[in-house]
Amino acid sequence: MQVNRFLLTFAVMAATIMQVLDTTITNVALPHMAGELGATSDSISWVLTAYVVAASIFMPLTGYLTDRLGRRRYLLISIAGFVVASGLCGLASGLYEMVAFRFLQGVFGAALVPLSQAIMVETFPAAERGKAMAIWGMGVMVAPIVGPSLGGYLTEAINWRWTFYINLPMGILSLLLAARYVPTTEVKQRRMDWYGFAALSLAIAALQLVLDRGQQEDWFGSNQIRIAAVLSAAGLIAFIWHTLRARGPLLFNLGVFKDRNFTVACLIMGAMGLGMFGGMLLQPLFLENLLAYSALAAGLALVPRGVGTFLTMSVAGRLAGKLNPKWMVLPGVLLSMAGSYLMTRYTAQVGWQALVLPLLLQGMGMGLIFVPLSTLAFSTIAPSSAAEAAGIYSLIRSLGTAIGISVVSSFFARTTQAQWSLLRGHIDPFNPAVHNYLQQEPAHAPGIALLAQEVGLQAQLTAFISSFWLITVSFLVMLPLVLLLRSERTQIGTAPLIAE
Numbered sequence: 001m002q003v004n005r006f007l008l009t010f011a012v013m014a015a016t017i018m019q020v021l022d023t024t025i026t027n028v029a030l031p032h033m034a035g036e037l038g039a040t041s042d043s044i045s046w047v048l049t050a051y052v053v054a055a056s057i058f059m060p061l062t063g064y065l066t067d068r069l070g071r072r073r074y075l076l077i078s079i080a081g082f083v084v085a086s087g088l089c090g091l092a093s094g095l096y097e098m099v100a101f102r103f104l105q106g107v108f109g110a111a112l113v114p115l116s117q118a119i120m121v122e123t124f125p126a127a128e129r130g131k132a133m134a135i136w137g138m139g140v141m142v143a144p145i146v147g148p149s150l151g152g153y154l155t156e157a158i159n160w161r162w163t164f165y166i167n168l169p170m171g172i173l174s175l176l177l178a179a180r181y182v183p184t185t186e187v188k189q190r191r192m193d194w195y196g197f198a199a200l201s202l203a204i205a206a207l208q209l210v211l212d213r214g215q216q217e218d219w220f221g222s223n224q225i226r227i228a229a230v231l232s233a234a235g236l237i238a239f240i241w242h243t244l245r246a247r248g249p250l251l252f253n254l255g256v257f258k259d260r261n262f263t264v265a266c267l268i269m270g271a272m273g274l275g276m277f278g279g280m281l282l283q284p285l286f287l288e289n290l291l292a293y294s295a296l297a298a299g300l301a302l303v304p305r306g307v308g309t310f311l312t313m314s315v316a317g318r319l320a321g322k323l324n325p326k327w328m329v330l331p332g333v334l335l336s337m338a339g340s341y342l343m344t345r346y347t348a349q350v351g352w353q354a355l356v357l358p359l360l361l362q363g364m365g366m367g368l369i370f371v372p373l374s375t376l377a378f379s380t381i382a383p384s385s386a387a388e389a390a391g392i393y394s395l396i397r398s399l400g401t402a403i404g405i406s407v408v409s410s411f412f413a414r415t416t417q418a419q420w421s422l423l424r425g426h427i428d429p430f431n432p433a434v435h436n437y438l439q440q441e442p443a444h445a446p447g448i449a450l451l452a453q454e455v456g457l458q459a460q461l462t463a464f465i466s467s468f469w470l471i472t473v474s475f476l477v478m479l480p481l482v483l484l485l486r487s488e489r490t491q492i493g494t495a496p497l498i499a500e
Helices: 002-021 027-037 043-069 071-091 095-109 112-123 126-157 167-181 194-213 223-245 254-258 260-290 295-301 303-319 326-343 352-379 383-424 432-439 444-484
Strands: none
Touching: 002 071, 002 112, 002 126, 002 167, 027 043, 027 095, 027 126, 043 071, 043 095, 043 112, 043 194, 043 383, 071 095, 071 112, 071 167, 112 126, 126 295, 126 303, 126 352, 194 223, 194 383, 223 254, 254 260, 254 383, 260 295, 260 326, 260 352, 260 383, 260 444, 295 303, 295 352, 303 326, 303 352, 326 352, 326 444, 352 383, 383 444
16 A cells, blocks of 8 residues: 555656646746747747646636546546647747647646645545645645756757657656556536636736736737736636626635635735745846856756755644644745845855855745645635635636746846946946046957946846845735734645645
């Protein structure tokens, strides 16, 4: 029995890591991909957008398709489809093919994380479930951290196509083990709320378009972004109106928001999109653009964050059932805030030794937040509402991530522009400091070029520091929300801990 449980855990963990890894592993390969596929730097970003949009649209269908197909069959279809789509992405010869195959990859990958987590919850007894979820959570948390460095290594050492081919052996092994060890579940007859699904899909797809393309298109200065924003708002209003008035089957039961723990946990998880994934966006850029690290060196420099997450998730798993999860989430937020604050002390000459502690603290904080918060979110939800709550929680985390990344990237870009204009205003031939700087050079042209380079460097540094302050404040905002969570001891492991 223990061997079977181990192999089942390996099967669903492999599927989880494979899907989560694909959200970040291709990022560093985009310039190489653009050159070979004949795409511009602007259009190649659709490779990322197509995957995120597809996964977000089809995630709400997880509960319906699980009932209609059975959990085991749906998991096998999802893994097989994801593997095939990954192979097609690696074989793509043009941008349109690549975008289509990435969309297909997102369609099949949408259910892998919630399905694998639900299987882990049902497989392990309540006494061991906290430890099991901590192990599962390590894959979800560490995979995005490892993704950029692994993608950079594969791109430099072999070819960018291997960022997709790497899914094949892992996916095939996961498929074979899942087919052998994942138990079957009863198939249920269930009607589908297609109107609600269409309205929500429109809202999500249009919102993702706004978030992913907004900065490049100058936000609401673009007709494309304005139209997408209107469509997103219209879709959301139509979905809420339909859900509140419909008498037939519903995609989600919005009544779960009456549960205080669930609502507060959703708010915290949404805010984590800015704090966690915003930081994951900025830190590689800081290392590569400002400190001139290579992609591989930057990935290695970020290892302490993954180590911190691994350590505290192990602790969280051991303390599950012994300590109220609220008192793990609170120090987790404080540690993450402390790590983010230390990042505001960075300079352009910071050494790798000074990078370790902030990343370690931030990683430790994330490890203490993730699983206990999921536990609290579902600890007071009625079993009959668990499926709807799981879908909503998954969707909020996905959208929170997209919104957080968009806010941080836009804030960073606009702050860089503002600082460049501010600093450039001090550069004139009548400024004694400028005159003295140029006199140090044998010829003025190289001196002016170096001066422009230094102004750009300082503008970026100031923007990084301001963005790290924004992330620090986002964790500060979470503190009163954590205190709103119910403080009584909950029965950990009695409800699904769906976190994505």
